[in-house]
Amino acid sequence: MDPELLTIVVMNVMNTTRLVLHYFMSCETENDSVVPALLAAMETNNSRLLLAFTEQLHAVDRRYWARETSTEWWDRIVMHVWDDEQWLQNFRMRKSTFLELCAELAPALRRKDTRMRAALTVEKRVAIAVWKLATPDCYRSVAKQFGVGKSTVGAVVMQVCRAINRLLLRRTVTLGNVQEIIDGFEAMGFPNCGGAIDGTHIPILAPDHLAREYINRKGYFSMVLQALVDHRGRFTDINAGRSGKVHDAHIFQNTGLYRKLHSGTFFPDQKIPMGDVEMPIVILGDPAYPLLPWLMKPYTGKLDSSKERFNNRLSRCRMTVERAFGRLKGRWRCLFGRLDLDEENIPMVIAACCILHNICEVKGEKFPQEWSAEVERLAADFEQPDTRAIRGAQCVAIRIREALKEHFDHDSQ
Incomplete structure (x- = not known):
């Protein structure tokens, strides 16, 4: 018998007995013993009925069960x-x-x-x-x-x-031993360098609100991960969550890293003579970043041999951040598809992937060549947008870059 039908029948019978009981109790009778006897009989019958109902429910197959799973x-x-x-x-x-x-x-x-x-x-x-x-x-x-x-x-x-x-x-995700980082970039050809910075776009699903603000220059929805890496490709500072429509320089200028670098509190106050200027610890960026006394970027426009030499030296060191992004996405492939997460949770997941990347790098976990091939193949689906070059520069920064160019010319001779 269907459990729902059985329940209806039992409840109707019990309600009927209650009505009968109330009727007898309201009636005046000469024999006061009739009502108690009738009440006792009804309680016995109701108990038997409930017992039968319970047994019937146990005998009926349940309609809903928890799915059986295997661990x-x-x-x-x-x-x-x-x-x-x-x-x-x-x-x-x-x-x-x-x-x-x-x-x-x-x-x-x-x-x-x-x-x-x-x-x-x-x-x-x-x-x-x-x-x-x-x-x-x-x-x-x-x-x-x-x-x-x-x-x-x-x-x-x-x-x-x-x-x-x-x-x-x-x-x-910490700076660690600054001198070790400087020595590492020095061995790669760039003096007094504390890191390389860049941004990468992480594809996401269209957000529920202000979706247009997340469409980047390649036409897909994204959030930007901006990161500073050391000479080994480990993240020393990360910022995730800004929309893909925002320019890299604007993202950078609104980070805690920029404020610390600008105030001189991120790196030790360690300057070296470079020509006729004092050069602080610098970071390296692409043309999308501003040229600052502590941020060196390549020359743009018409280049002579000296400027090309400077650009090649800077690019060789700046490739550490490109390789870091490649290894990050090769390990944590969720960053290559459209992240199927709520908008507010995406930065936390991106940051978790960066932390796990650093752990794997510190522990010396292998990065097989086939992962790199997969990164290159998947990168074609979501090509990284080009960013506009920033042409403004501070006078001191120009003098430092010129002194570095001359220093590299002297090295080549």
Whole structure:
């Protein structure tokens, strides 16, 4: 019998007995013992009816059940069978690095079991998030892979990215040993250099509000990641979340990095003589950035051999940031598709990918050549927009660049 129909029948019978009982209690009778006897009989019958109803409900097949899922792949295969090469290909890091990451994030991700179900372990939470960041898989595919619900994947990814930002950002994306960075760029041909800066566009879905503000010069929706890297391609400062329509120079001038560089508090006050001027620690940018005493950029327009030599030397060092972006996107392939996230969550996910990039670089995780080939292939789908050159320059900055040009000319002779 259908459960809904059975419920209606039982409730009708019980309501009828209540009406009968009220009728007898309202009647005047000479025998006061009739009503109590009748009440007792009705209670007995109602109890039997409820018991029969309960047994019938247990016998009826339920219409809705929780989906049965399997966690054997994760529990048995991945955690106990996979070797380091399989971990690297799928999680972009070896198992030892993964477990260290889990230990770092455990205070923010550990959950208690409930009476309804056992909580996901920290390792499984981190694995779900890292898998989603490292692959172009949709939420449904990741959910099936790990034996969890689709909504669980979305919640876990944000929990893990939030924990990565809160616990690891300041410790991982940091300047570190400045002299080591300067020596590294010096070996590459540029003196007193503290980093290379550039921006890259991350494709996103059209935002719900002000979508036109996110269309870049190539015609797709994007957010900009602007980053400063050291000589090894590790991020030392990141800024993510500005719309793809905004010029790189405008983004830069509204960052904390710009304010620190302008006030002289980001690098130590370490100047070297360059011709007849004192040259502070500088960073290197492309023509989209302004020429400043602490920011060197290439010459534009008609170039002679000296200017070309300067540009080549600067480009050789500035390529570190281009390679860093390539390795970032090669590891965390979610950055190559249109990020299927709410607009406010995208900067946090981009930052989490940058932090994981630095962790992998510090741990010496391999970056196979086929990943680079994949980056080049995917880059064609979302070509990076060209940015307009900034031509204004401060007088001191011009003198420093000219002195550097002459210094490189002297080196070549």
